[in-house]
Amino acid sequence: MFFHIYLERNMQLHPRHFGPHLRDKLIAKLIQDVEGTCSGRHGFVVAVTAVETIGQGLIRDGTGFVTFPVKYQCVVFRPFKGEILESVVTMVNKMGFFAEAGPVQIFVSNHLIPDDMVFQSGDVPSYETSDGSVRIQKDSEVRLKIVGTRVDATEIFCIGTIKDDFLGLIGDPGGAT
Amino acid sequence: MSIEPFRRLVRIVARAFYDEEIPAKGPNRSKSDKSDNRGIAVVILDALTRRQWVKEDDLAKVLRLHPKQLRRTLRVLEEEMLVIREHRRETVKGAKLYNAAIAAVSEDHPGGREGEEKLKVHTHSYCCIDYAQVYDIVRYRIHRAKKKIKDQLEDRNTIQEYICPNSSCGRRYSALDALRLVNPFDENFHCENCNAELVAESDKLAAVELGDGDGEDNARRRRHEKLKELLEKMDKQLQPLTVQLSRVKDLTPPDFGTLAQWEKRAIAAGRMSSNGEAIVDLPKASHGQGLTGTPMPFLGETKVEVALAGGDVKREEGKDEAAGGPTKVLPPWMIRQGMSLTAEQRGEAKLEMKSEDSAALAGPTAPLDVKPTEEDNEAMQKKIQEEYLKAYYAALLQRQQEAAQMAASAANGNMSTPGDSTVGDGTSEALAAQEMKMDGAEDEEEVEWEDATATGAMIGEDNGGGSGEFEDEDEIDWEEG
Numbered sequence: 137m138f139f140h141i142y143l144e145r146n147m148q149l150h151p152r153h154f155g156p157h158l159r160d161k162l163i164a165k166l167i168q169d170v171e172g173t174c175s176g177r178h179g180f181v182v183a184v185t186a187v188e189t190i191g192q193g194l195i196r197d198g199t200g201f202v203t204f205p206v207k208y209q210c211v212v213f214r215p216f217k218g219e220i221l222e223s224v225v226t227m228v229n230k231m232g233f234f235a236e237a238g239p240v241q242i243f244v245s246n247h248l249i250p251d252d253m254v255f256q257s258g259d260v261p262s263y264e265t266s267d268g269s270v271r272i273q274k275d276s277e278v279r280l281k282i283v284g285t286r287v288d289a290t291e292i293f294c295i296g297t298i299k300d301d302f303l304g305l306i307g308d309p310g311g312a313t
Numbered sequence: 314m315s316i317e318p319f320r321r322l323v324r325i326v327a328r329a330f331y332d333e334e335i336p337a338k339g340p341n342r343s344k345s346d347k348s349d350n351r352g353i354a355v356v357i358l359d360a361l362t363r364r365q366w367v368k369e370d371d372l373a374k375v376l377r378l379h380p381k382q383l384r385r386t387l388r389v390l391e392e393e394m395l396v397i398r399e400h401r402r403e404t405v406k407g408a409k410l411y412n413a414a415i416a417a418v419s420e421d422h423p424g425g426r427e428g429e430e431k432l433k434v435h436t437h438s439y440c441c442i443d444y445a446q447v448y449d450i451v452r453y454r455i456h457r458a459k460k461k462i463k464d465q466l467e468d469r470n471t472i473q474e475y476i477c478p479n480s481s482c483g484r485r486y487s488a489l490d491a492l493r494l495v496n497p498f499d500e501n502f503h504c505e506n507c508n509a510e511l512v513a514e515s516d517k518l519a520a521v522e523l524g525d526g527d528g529e530d531n532a533r534r535r536r537h538e539k540l541k542e543l544l545e546k547m548d549k550q551l552q553p554l555t556v557q558l559s560r561v562k563d564l565t566p567p568d569f570g571t572l573a574q575w576e577k578r579a580i581a582a583g584r585m586s587s588n589g590e591a592i593v594d595l596p597k598a599s600h601g602q603g604l605t606g607t608p609m610p611f612l613g614e615t616k617v618e619v620a621l622a623g624g625d626v627k628r629e630e631g632k633d634e635a636a637g638g639p640t641k642v643l644p645p646w647m648i649r650q651g652m653s654l655t656a657e658q659r660g661e662a663k664l665e666m667k668s669e670d671s672a673a674l675a676g677p678t679a680p681l682d683v684k685p686t687e688e689d690n691e692a693m694q695k696k697i698q699e700e701y702l703k704a705y706y707a708a709l710l711q712r713q714q715e716a717a718q719m720a721a722s723a724a725n726g727n728m729s730t731p732g733d734s735t736v737g738d739g740t741s742e743a744l745a746a747q748e749m750k751m752d753g754a755e756d757e758e759e760v761e762w763e764d765a766t767a768t769g770a771m772i773g774e775d776n777g778g779g780s781g782e783f784e785d786e787d788e789i790d791w792e793e794g
């Protein structure tokens with residue numbers, strides 16, 4: 137699920153950036169530092185949308201670096217148990233398959249894949265139905281439901297299932313969506 | 314009457330879930346205490362279905378159980394949310410209030426106990442079945458049980474576990490570790506410790522049979538079969554319960570309120586019942602209500618107690634008004650009367666009011682015709698119904714004669730409606746119809762009996778009205794008959 141929230145961060149800026157473009161430099165650095173990171177509490181930071189306030193800078197003794205407290209607005213993505221996501225398969229093995237939904241990695245173990253889909257090893261390992269009409273392989277697009285999440289300080293990992301109504305393959309590799 | 318299905322529900326629940334030895338929860342059960350309490354919960358719940366609020370000491374006496382044993386079981390039932398209990402420290406007066414209420418409500422607790430027991434200030438416990446909650450709890454329990462099995466059956470929402478097959482290592486991993494376990498070379502899961510390839514853990518049910526070693530797939534299939542079997546078995550065994558649940562679904566569960574509310578209501582209803590006789594059962598209470606011209610209550614010794622309690626009632630009424638409970642004016646069984654009471658009950662009430670001899674006959678049978686299912690005694694019921702039928706037809710005949718007379722006199726009077734010409738035909742038709750029914754009564758007793766009483770209800774109402782229109786209504790009814 138996506139959220140639009142306020143966050144705060146202390147930014148350290150090298151003295152060489154001090155000048156007329158200090159603010160731009162600071163924001164550029166913030167975006168570079170923050171976007172794409174993950175915190176267990178807020179999820180993945182997808183995009184910084186606005187910088188609210190930049191506080192008084194504090195010069196660090198000895199280095200000349202200045203620390204600015206920055207309050208900014210950003211979009212975060214945090215997966216939850218029970219949430220339905222659309223994802224792209226990244227890897228298939230006999231234990232199941234891995235998929236990505238944006239920054240989130242999801243593993244679907246084989247017992248959460250419908251029973252009529254069987255693992256096929258080979259050049260392109262896949263899960264497919266006996267008549268071959270449905271085939272999940274690398275780069276397939278799959279809709280899944282999250283049944284478990286593991287939230288660490290810097291990482292979120294999910295377990296998904298496609299064993300439910302309206303879940304499963306929604307697009308073949310390279311197919312237009 | 315909406316209480317009977319709920320009683321039956323409780324009885325089924327008791328037999329389905331509490332027929333075994335009830336494991337005592339709580340730490341204070343000593344090892345030496347080996348009393349066999351198998352089935353006691355069933356007995357207690359059955360007894361409670363026949364009562365409303367009851368003092369636990371009295372219940373213990375009636376059931377010939379040790380109060381401690383009773384209390385232990387009740388505590389479990391309370392935890393299971395089937396029974397509500399109330400404890401209160403009470404003086405003699407408080408106990409009298411309860412005794413008065415019990416005298417007003419039930420027959421197996423004769424009043425007049427206040428003399429024999431000199432009550433000090435004691436903590437007394439009371440218990441009562443909370444039918445609404447029983448209904449919810451049982452549905453929830455079945456739902457949970459089913460969901461658990463189904464989830465296992467479909468492997469839904471479960472997180473797979475993996476074991477290292479290396480017997481010296483045996484580490485366990487969950488699917489949440491999957492990312493770390495993937496080996497970049499063969500893309501399979503490897504143990505972090507010994508690098509052996511992990512195997513998926515099969516469920517415990519199958520683990521027992523894993524000895525055959527014919528592979529994961531087989532074990533999985535067998536597990537499925539077992540779970541399916543379990544689910545089927547459960548469906549089958551709980552079928553009477555689910556049937557009863559669906560039967561009860563749209564009924565309003567009986568609600569006796571808190572102990573204080575119940576006492577107040579019971580006494581109020583007791584005062585309303587005719588001639589101060591004890592109300593045998595709830596339907597009787599609605600009977601009393603059905604009579605518009607309530608006779609003056611018999612002012613006996615118990616009534617002195619009631620008057621005493623009246624003071625309390627008033628105080629409690631004030632309290633209830635603060636709470637804003639709408640039920641305080643009318644007890645729930647009276648409110649429900651309009652919804653759940655069938656025409657037959659109203660018909661009986663009217664008949665009683667109408668002619669003395671039929672009332673004398675219908676009086677004792679009236680409460681019983683609702684009760685017999687409780688005894689599950691069909692023969693008894695049939696007998697009663699037959700008797701009732703006889704009494705009813707006797708009364709009906711008399712009624713029709715009266716009606717004919719009335720019609721005749723009405724025709725002489727100011728009545729000039731077209732109805733009066735049809736009255737005679739109508740009644741004779743009705744008579745023929747009734748005779749036919751008499752013949753058919755042996756075969757289709759149940760149905761016919763209900764039919765007959767339904768028309769009886771109409772007659773009663775019409776005569777109660779006693780207005781000029783009644784012939785028309787009569788006519789419609791006769792045609793139905």
Ligand SMILES: [Zn+2]
Pocket residue numbers: 477478479482483484504505506507508509
């Ligand atoms: Zn290992």
